[in-house]
Amino acid sequence: MASSMIAENLDNIKNQIHQAEQKASVKTGSVRLCAVSKFHPAQAVMDAFDAGQFLFGENRVQEASEKFLQVNQELSDKGIKNLPELHIIGSLQSNKVKKAVAIASCIQSVDRMGLVEEIEKHCANLGKQISVFFEYHTAEDSKSGYENEDDLFKTLERCANGDFPHVIPVGLMTMAPFVTEEAPIRKSFITLRNLRDSIHSRFPSLPMRELSMGMSGDFKIAIEEGSTMVRIGTAIFGERNYQ
Numbered sequence: 001m002a003s004s005m006i007a008e009n010l011d012n013i014k015n016q017i018h019q020a021e022q023k024a025s026v027k028t029g030s031v032r033l034c035a036v037s038k039f040h041p042a043q044a045v046m047d048a049f050d051a052g053q054f055l056f057g058e059n060r061v062q063e064a065s066e067k068f069l070q071v072n073q074e075l076s077d078k079g080i081k082n083l084p085e086l087h088i089i090g091s092l093q094s095n096k097v098k099k100a101v102a103i104a105s106c107i108q109s110v111d112r113m114g115l116v117e118e119i120e121k122h123c124a125n126l127g128k129q130i131s132v133f134f135e136y137h138t139a140e141d142s143k144s145g146y147e148n149e150d151d152l153f154k155t156l157e158r159c160a161n162g163d164f165p166h167v168i169p170v171g172l173m174t175m176a177p178f179v180t181e182e183a184p185i186r187k188s189f190i191t192l193r194n195l196r197d198s199i200h201s202r203f204p205s206l207p208m209r210e211l212s213m214g215m216s217g218d219f220k221i222a223i224e225e226g227s228t229m230v231r232i233g234t235a236i237f238g239e240r241n242y243q
């Protein structure tokens with residue numbers, strides 16, 4: 001996609017986010033935009049960065065690592081010091097954690113206790129703290145995320161106990177069902193918000209305020225229901241070419 005197109009799409013999406021923020025009566029600019037660049041080349045990331053986009057999301061660690069190494073090199077060569085921020089948003093195998101925490105500032109797809117243990121271990125080795133979102137399963141047709149509150153609460157209990165000093169639990173992430181009716185999508189976002197509120201009263205010492213919810217097709221509904229971060233790919237970079 002042409003760089004002017006990416007800039008135009010970004011502009012467009014930001015305007016729509018601002019409108020949704022107004023409708024939801026939240027402060028303009030309070031919802032963060034994570035530009036999902038999976039399956040798009042380093043050049044697309046460069047174009048979005050040039051258009052002012054700073055935060056990116058990628059699903060696969062190997063792809064993200066190669067792409068952002070290239071992006072960071074090109075930007076450094078241009079003398080740019082403030083390099084883009086990368087979040088891993090796709091389900092993560094334990095053997096990819098070492099590489100993931102080396103390149104990302106946040107893992108949004110934490111779906112089991114074992115993964116938190118692995119993240120803690122590698123971040124401790126690097127002397128690095130990392131933010132995490134816990135992915136929660138709110139819709140039948142999604143495969144990923146914690147399946148029940150008890151498992152999530154067990155993990156949060158250990159976070160609150162100080163067992164993972166290099167892991168900062170900032171919030172929850174979900175994917176709404178891929179349907180055209182609005183009701184089930186809205187319901188999935190409400191479920192996530194209610195869960196965040198109950199975590200907030202149960203574990204008041206944990207940050208756990210963020211709600212990462214909303215993609216190209218449903219981000220306006222997500223913002224109306226309290227999203228603090230939307231993850232948008234297609235509406236910025238165009239259709240993905242899966243091969």
Ligand SMILES: *Cc1c(COP(=O)(O)O)cnc(C)c1O
Nearest residue numbers: 036089215216217231232233234
């Ligand atoms: C691909 C992906 C997105 C972006 O989806 P679009 O519909 O292209 O905006 C958001 N979140 C996750 C977890 C994804 O895998």
